[in-house]
Amino acid sequence: MQANKEADFTLDLRGESCPYPVIYTLEALEGMNKGELLQVITDCPGSFRNVPEEAIAHGYTFAQDPIKNGQEYLFYINA
Amino acid sequence: MKNFIQPVFQRYWNPYVVLLIAGILSALYFGLTSTVWAVTGEFTRLGGDILKLFGVDISGWEYYDMVHLKGTTWSRPDGWIVWGMFIGALMMVLLSNNFKIRLPQQKRRYVQGLVGGIIAGFGARLALGCNLAAFFTGVPQFSFHSWIFIVATGVGTFFGAKLTKMRWWKGKPTLTRGTAKPSKVKKRIIQPYVGVVIAIVYLGLTIYFFVTGQKLLGLGALFGLAFGILIERGQICFTSAFRDLFLVGRSVMAKAIIIGMAVSSVITVIIISVYDLTPITQIAALSTFVGGVLFGLGIVMASGCETGMMYRLMEGQVLFLPVFAGNIIGATFLAYAWDHLGIYDVLVKSGTKINLMDSFGPVGAILATLAMLGVLYALTVYREKRYHRQLAMKRGVNQHAS
Numbered sequence: 187m188q189a190n191k192e193a194d195f196t197l198d199l200r201g202e203s204c205p206y207p208v209i210y211t212l213e214a215l216e217g218m219n220k221g222e223l224l225q226v227i228t229d230c231p232g233s234f235r236n237v238p239e240e241a242i243a244h245g246y247t248f249a250q251d252p253i254k255n256g257q258e259y260l261f262y263i264n265a
Numbered sequence: 266m267k268n269f270i271q272p273v274f275q276r277y278w279n280p281y282v283v284l285l286i287a288g289i290l291s292a293l294y295f296g297l298t299s300t301v302w303a304v305t306g307e308f309t310r311l312g313g314d315i316l317k318l319f320g321v322d323i324s325g326w327e328y329y330d331m332v333h334l335k336g337t338t339w340s341r342p343d344g345w346i347v348w349g350m351f352i353g354a355l356m357m358v359l360l361s362n363n364f365k366i367r368l369p370q371q372k373r374r375y376v377q378g379l380v381g382g383i384i385a386g387f388g389a390r391l392a393l394g395c396n397l398a399a400f401f402t403g404v405p406q407f408s409f410h411s412w413i414f415i416v417a418t419g420v421g422t423f424f425g426a427k428l429t430k431m432r433w434w435k436g437k438p439t440l441t442r443g444t445a446k447p448s449k450v451k452k453r454i455i456q457p458y459v460g461v462v463i464a465i466v467y468l469g470l471t472i473y474f475f476v477t478g479q480k481l482l483g484l485g486a487l488f489g490l491a492f493g494i495l496i497e498r499g500q501i502c503f504t505s506a507f508r509d510l511f512l513v514g515r516s517v518m519a520k521a522i523i524i525g526m527a528v529s530s531v532i533t534v535i536i537i538s539v540y541d542l543t544p545i546t547q548i549a550a551l552s553t554f555v556g557g558v559l560f561g562l563g564i565v566m567a568s569g570c571e572t573g574m575m576y577r578l579m580e581g582q583v584l585f586l587p588v589f590a591g592n593i594i595g596a597t598f599l600a601y602a603w604d605h606l607g608i609y610d611v612l613v614k615s616g617t618k619i620n621l622m623d624s625f626g627p628v629g630a631i632l633a634t635l636a637m638l639g640v641l642y643a644l645t646v647y648r649e650k651r652y653h654r655q656l657a658m659k660r661g662v663n664q665h666a667s
């Protein structure tokens with residue numbers, strides 16, 4: 187687990203319902219260079235589970251543990 | 266206390282466990298009431314109630330005779346299943362402090378939700394059941410129409426998933442450079458207290474039903490509440506079970522639903538045999554297939570089916586208001602089209618009620634059902650594996666090129 191490195195990009199998904207958080211996250215990661223860091227802000231409860239699980243299933247890693255921020259989650263994913 | 270609160274309210278429950286419990290409870294509900302866990306029949310009746318409110322005379326509509334439109338939604342056990350589900354979901358959302366008004370950034374979602382909701386509502390009622398009565402609680406009744414419906418829903422969601430991937434449909438997300446600030450978190454937490462108040466009032470109402478001898482309403486209210494709690498805590502989404510398999514090779518929900526149905530089928534066959542009950546059979550006809558395809562397409566367009574829509578709305582996902590409205594509009598339109606536009610004559614009349622219990626007996630019926638579910642499970646695993654194999658190959662090619 188890395189210390190809080192500044193994210194290169196932020197994907198603000200607040201308000202979007204499933205499946206769009208997963209689709210958007212995977213697309214954003216695909217378009218980024220290896221080694222860059224993506225911050226995802228999401229509040230769709232379904233995405234609290236399927237975004238991290240699918241990011242890992244698609245071969246990406248987490249830079250740090252997910253952060254629960256009230257009714258939303260913050261994810262930090264390495265492209 | 267904290268050891269209890271943490272896993273129950275702060276984390277979502279394992280979907281396998283949730284669907285196992287849901288499968289057992291729905292078999293019990295059938296044993297106690299001889300009806301099944303279902304929602305869209307009641308949506309159709311709600312549409313009828315609304316039409317009557319506006320002075321429309323629906324007394325001659327055959328579909329409303331068939332679904333027994335009587336009384337009000339408050340005097341129907343099916344009505345209390347629906348309201349119980351809403352309240353159970355809302356209760357859990359509040360107890361976990363997770364309610365938030367969630368407005369989609371993409372305005373097109375509202376249109377997609379309404380149109381998808383109408384198509385799904387229409388399709389579900391055409392097939393005589395949604396993902397519950399023609400699927401999760403239809404298979405354990407050994408009604409063959411649910412077998413057709415599952416295949417048809419798979420076809421519909423496949424095309425829905427294709428649509429979802431199109432640029433004009435999904436829209437572009439807001440990807441910005443650097444780190445953005447998350448929302449400010451409110452310090453004062455009041456949601457759980459509201460949740461407790463709702464729970465106490467609702468349990469009081471349920472007790473009132475039993476004490477005054479309205480046993481069926483009480484059971485509806487109680488089981489509805491349990492189903493609502495389960496679908497919210499497990500985030501049980503039938504739409505995603507098919508769709509995510511096609512979209513991102515995700516299989517958890519599909520597998521959990523199949524296992525839940527298998528357990529429910531075994532318990533139901535025992536209950537039917539021991540208590541000598543008649544399983545609930547719906548017509549299997551061309552309408553089942555057409556309705557299933559429309560349902561599958563509609564739920565993916567709307568991002569939620571008639572069940573998933575309920576707990577999402579309670580989480581404050583505003584998108585599901587037009588979906589709910591669409592579901593009722595679609596179901597009501599089907600009730601009109603049934604005899605007025607000749608749908609019954611063209612698509613339904615030639616069909617028959619087929620129940621596997623009658624055709625093969627209890628042992629044959631349960632074996633056939635388990636075999637069918639086994640094939641579904643194998644197909645799910647195959648599809649997931651294939652997706653990830655293709656993904657690995659694509660990655661390999663890309664790395665080679667760079």
